[in-house]
Amino acid sequence: MPFYSLLTPAIVAAYHAVTGLSVVLVPVLGGLGPAVAIVVFTAAVRLCLHPLNRAQMTAQLSAQKARAALAPAVQKLQRKYKNDPLRAQRETVELYRANGVKLAPGIGLGLVQIPVFIVVYRLFVSPTIGGHHNGLLSDQLFGVGLGSHFRDVFSGSSVALGHVAVFVALIAALAVLATWSSRRMRGSAALDAVPATGTSTPAPGVTKLMSLLPYFSVLGAVVLPVASSLYVATTTLWTLVERRRMVQPAQS
Numbered sequence: 001m002p003f004y005s006l007l008t009p010a011i012v013a014a015y016h017a018v019t020g021l022s023v024v025l026v027p028v029l030g031g032l033g034p035a036v037a038i039v040v041f042t043a044a045v046r047l048c049l050h051p052l053n054r055a056q057m058t059a060q061l062s063a064q065k066a067r068a069a070l071a072p073a074v075q076k077l078q079r080k081y082k083n084d085p086l087r088a089q090r091e092t093v094e095l096y097r098a099n100g101v102k103l104a105p106g107i108g109l110g111l112v113q114i115p116v117f118i119v120v121y122r123l124f125v126s127p128t129i130g131g132h133h134n135g136l137l138s139d140q141l142f143g144v145g146l147g148s149h150f151r152d153v154f155s156g157s158s159v160a161l162g163h164v165a166v167f168v169a170l171i172a173a174l175a176v177l178a179t180w181s182s183r184r185m186r187g188s189a190a191l192d193a194v195p196a197t198g199t200s201t202p203a204p205g206v207t208k209l210m211s212l213l214p215y216f217s218v219l220g221a222v223v224l225p226v227a228s229s230l231y232v233a234t235t236t237l238w239t240l241v242e243r244r245r246m247v248q249p250a251q252s
Contacts, residue, residue, distance in 0.1 A: 007119050008130060010119045011119050011122050011126070011129060011130070012130040014041070014119055015129045015134070018041045018123065018136055019136060021041055022034045022136070022139065034136065034140070034141070034146060035139075035146065038146075038230045038231060038234070039230060039234045042120065042234040042238070045120060046234075046235060046242070049116065052112060052113060053109075053246075055109055057243065057247070059102070061247075063102050063103075066096075067096070067101060070095060074092050074095065077092055077095065078092075120231060121231070123136070124136070124137075124224075124225065124227040125224060125227075141230075142162060143160070143166075144167070146226045146227040146230075148225060148226055149225060150167045150221070150223070170221050170229045170233065171221045174217050174218045174220070174229065177233060177237055177240065178215045181214035181236065182211045182214045183211075184243070185210045185213075185214070214236075217233075
């Protein structure tokens with residue numbers, strides 16, 4: 001039995017929430033109603049998760065400050081065991097543990113959120129919900145079905161430029177968000193990915209990989225339905241704004 005099948009009741013509840021929002025918004029926004037319902041629902045989910053994200057960020061920032069305070073001691077250990085890197089790393093880890101510094105702060109809070117994101121993801125990609133047709137994917141955005149894929153634009157005898165424009169706009173929006181996210185990751189890599197050895201700069205390969213990860217969302221817009229792209233764009237934008245607002249006060 002797939003893990004997500006255990007989450008079927010939550011997926012069904014989420015489906016009714018989005019379709020209910022769509023019913024309310026369509027008389028006001030017309031054809032944009034279903035798409036806006038996805039955006040509003042995604043934002044509402046992220047708002048509910050905000051306390052967990054704040055607690056996770058607080059734990060990470062606290063650990064960063066603690067590591068910074070221990071940096072002189074860590075450097076002393078590295079000099080002492082410069083010919084034995086494994087011993088230096090082991091002593092550093094022991095130093096962190098003795099001072100109550102967690103190497104993976106907030107990881108539990110992050111794991112708690114995974115089922116929520118699985119529920120939302122399945123809602124926007126599954127053709128059926130609770131054994132019934134996923135009517136959400138039958139709605140449209142400027143004539144393009146929310147369940148449509150980029151390849152569908154080219155599957156007919158002719159190509160509708162308006163439909164292509166919808167996908168191009170989504171891909172462009174995700175590319176902008178990915179670039180913003182990538183720059184933020186590069187800028188904060190020394191703080192967010194301090195290795196166990198206590199050095200202030202992560203390995204160049206790690207930093208490069210982290211900076212490339214956001215661009216997978218752009219690939220998602222090519223292979224996933226329109227509804228999923230709207231969800232990814234909304235949740236990515238929320239994450240960027242949320243982290244910026246939480247980090248700035250903590251650093252000031």
